[in-house]
Amino acid sequence: SAVISQKPSRDICQRGTSLTIQCQVDSQVTMMFWYRQQPGQSLTLIATANQGSEATYESGFVIDKFPISRPNLTFSTLTVSNMSPEDSSIYLCSVLQGRGYTFGSGTRLTVV
Amino acid sequence: GENVEQHPSTLSVQEGDSAVIKCTYSDSASNYFPWYKQELGKRPQLIIDIRSNVGEKKDQRIAVTLNKTAKHFSLHITETQPEDSAVYFCAASIWGNQFYFGTGTSLTVIP
Numbered sequence: 001s002a003v004i005s006q007k008p009s010r011d012i013c014q015r016g017t018s019l020t021i022q023c024q025v026d027s028q029v030t031m032m033f034w035y036r037q038q039p040g041q042s043l044t045l046i047a048t049a050n051q052g053s054e055a056t057y058e059s060g061f062v063i064d065k066f067p068i069s070r071p072n073l074t075f076s077t078l079t080v081s082n083m084s085p086e087d088s089s090i091y092l093c094s095v096l097q098g099r100g101y102t103f104g105s106g107t108r109l110t111v112v
Numbered sequence: 113g114e115n116v117e118q119h120p121s122t123l124s125v126q127e128g129d130s131a132v133i134k135c136t137y138s139d140s141a142s143n144y145f146p147w148y149k150q151e152l153g154k155r156p157q158l159i160i161d162i163r164s165n166v167g168e169k170k171d172q173r174i175a176v177t178l179n180k181t182a183k184h185f186s187l188h189i190t191e192t193q194p195e196d197s198a199v200y201f202c203a204a205s206i207w208g209n210q211f212y213f214g215t216g217t218s219l220t221v222i223p
Binding site (some may be wrong): 031033041042043044045048058059092096100101102103104105106 | 113144146154155156157158161201208209210211212213214215216
């Protein structure tokens with residue numbers, strides 16, 4: 001299965017600032033997904049990122065708040081903009097490859 | 113879009129007993145149903161999956177059943193061990209597209 005490197009693994013940020021999370025895959029993949037997992041909760045899909053096109057956002061998530069880049073088939077970034085404490089969560093990237101979906105190790109974000 | 117419901121939210125079993133977690137889905141077009149195990153502080157890990165062309169799949173102590181007519185699928189863990197303690201998530205998807213998670217089941221295996 002794909003090896004996904006995600007960074008940073010954790011960060012503590014001031015409210016009003018932005019954080020960019022990077023996701024690097026060891027092989028080319030068509031689709032990458034970004035999820036959010038709030039404390040003690042399930043995983044919620046933020047958006048699907050295809051190379052060469054705009055990301056597709058799920059209901060409740062907008063591009064201005066969570067801009068995504070997908071410059072090539074092995075890399076993507078998710079930015080959490082103008083952060084507030086409600087953005088404190090774990091953010092995970094995921095790819096579909098072979099047997100199924102594989103997740104990155106996650107970014108634990110705390111906004112103070 | 114797809115709506116996945118999962119029950120129970122918490123489950124405690126004695127070591128050696130069986131555990132069953134159930135999920136229902138709403139989109140009849142969904143054809144791929146994975147189960148993930150998430151240990152505290154770690155990423156979700158795929159433990160078993162089933163596609164819509166089969167009704168049951170087994171991998172050692174873990175099995176998954178699927179009833180397409182009723183739109184529900186279940187995870188069965190037999191001979192539970194303390195290391196099975198984790199949060200389990202079901203998911204439903206149309207293969208190749210985004211997938212939707214259930215709300216999770218926190219399983220505790222009591223030694």
